Amino acid sequence: xxxxHFETAPPGTAGTGAxxxxxxxxxxxxxxxxxxxxxxxxxxxxxSEIRPLRxxxxxxxxxxxxxxxxxxxxxxxxxxxxxxxxxxxxxxxxLYLFGTPGxxxxxxxxxxxxxxxxxxxxLADVRRLADCFPAVDYFEDRGTPFVVAVNCFDGAARxxxxxxxxxxxxxxxxxxxxxxxxxxxxxxxxxxxxIEHVLGDAxxxxxxx
Amino acid sequence: MAPKDRWLDQDAGPxxxxxxxxxxxxxxxxxxxxxxxxxxxxxIPESPRLRLSPEHRMLLALCRRPIAFADLAxxxxxxxxxxxxxxxxxxxxxxxxxLKPTPAGDAPDEFVLRKLLHGLRAL
Numbered sequence: 001x002x003x004x005h006f007e008t009a010p011p012g013t014a015g016t017g018a019x020x021x022x023x024x025x026x027x028x029x030x031x032x033x034x035x036x037x038x039x040x041x042x043x044x045x046x047x048s049e050i051r052p053l054r055x056x057x058x059x060x061x062x063x064x065x066x067x068x069x070x071x072x073x074x075x076x077x078x079x080x081x082x083x084x085x086x087x088x089x090x091x092x093x094x095l096y097l098f099g100t101p102g103x104x105x106x107x108x109x110x111x112x113x114x115x116x117x118x119x120x121x122x123l124a125d126v127r128r129l130a131d132c133f134p135a136v137d138y139f140e141d142r143g144t145p146f147v148v149a150v151n152c153f154d155g156a157a158r159x160x161x162x163x164x165x166x167x168x169x170x171x172x173x174x175x176x177x178x179x180x181x182x183x184x185x186x187x188x189x190x191x192x193x194x195i196e197h198v199l200g201d202a203x204x205x206x207x208x209x
Numbered sequence: 210m211a212p213k214d215r216w217l218d219q220d221a222g223p224x225x226x227x228x229x230x231x232x233x234x235x236x237x238x239x240x241x242x243x244x245x246x247x248x249x250x251x252x253i254p255e256s257p258r259l260r261l262s263p264e265h266r267m268l269l270a271l272c273r274r275p276i277a278f279a280d281l282a283x284x285x286x287x288x289x290x291x292x293x294x295x296x297x298x299x300x301x302x303x304x305x306x307x308l309k310p311t312p313a314g315d316a317p318d319e320f321v322l323r324k325l326l327h328g329l330r331a332l
Binding site: 023024025026027028029051052053054055084086087089090091093094095096098112113115116117118188191192195196198199 | 241243244245246247249274275277279280282283286287288289290308310311312314315316317319321322323324325326328329330331332
């Protein structure tokens with residue numbers, strides 16, 4: 001990103017840590033990733049104010065442009081809704097949650113979403129653990145901090161988190177928590193674990209939230 | 210055939226509809242706005258030659274109070290890519306400026322992370 005087009009920090013916020021002008025929010029984002037139907041939308045809805053956000057399909061975005069008409073005959077005007085939630089905290093601090101698109105054809109969006117993100121929550125379903133492998137690989141490769149949150153729906157067999165960690169071949173430093181993202185407290189616990197992990201003081205390495 | 214003429218080729222079919230608002234442009238010039246970049250109106254008077262579309266005006270009005278790009282796109286219910294191009298027009302005219310998400314830059318520093326943690330725990 002070319003930072004030259006950005007204004008420098010607003011007056012009174014020079015350096016890091018100083019509070020910004022009262023009107024200007026400080027924004028941060030966490031990505032919610034995982035396979036299709038694993039509970040990304042549910043998690044965003046349980047903990048944040050859901051907002052509608054439309055984005056474009058790959059073909060539209062990549063193939064149609066003023067300088068490139070090669071893809072016009074294949075064009076599609078389809079827009080897709082994206083999981084997007086906002087948690088407004090005190091002091092004009094806003095935490096945004098973005099559900100990363102599950103289907104492979106939307107992966108071009110991931111880099112943009114991951115840029116500047118605090119980190120990611122990779123949601124997993126014990127019945128379909130392999131579905132979260134691509135997300136784990138992506139964040140490992142990119143060096144984006146992430147936690148794995150195993151979503152345990154009612155009726156789903158509660159597995160020992162240590163077994164899940166072995167199944168995922170997860171590095172010992174990556175927190176793995178069992179959760180139920182339908183519940184606000186559980187979803188909140190996952191986000192807290194995520195931020196603690198980035199700060200290097202995660203209290204939960206393998207456990208149930 | 211000049212590149213401009215190709216747009217008129219009947220075989221091309223209809224151009225992607227949401228982008229008629231941007232006169233066919235699908236990529237903003239310059240830097241791409243991150244979804245959580247904060248936008249605010251500069252309150253610089255518009256140049257008299259400028260003819261802003263209703264969509265531009267709507268976006269400009271919403272930027273009177275600082276607003277994150279994703280919230281802006283959500284408010285106007287247009288695809289993110291379309292809003293990017295329109296906001297870029299406003300930035301070119303110095304009517305809107307983009308601020309980094311946090312005083313430290315694109316990603317929060319430890320101070321902000323600890324505030325986020327504190328805020329989340331208090332929810």
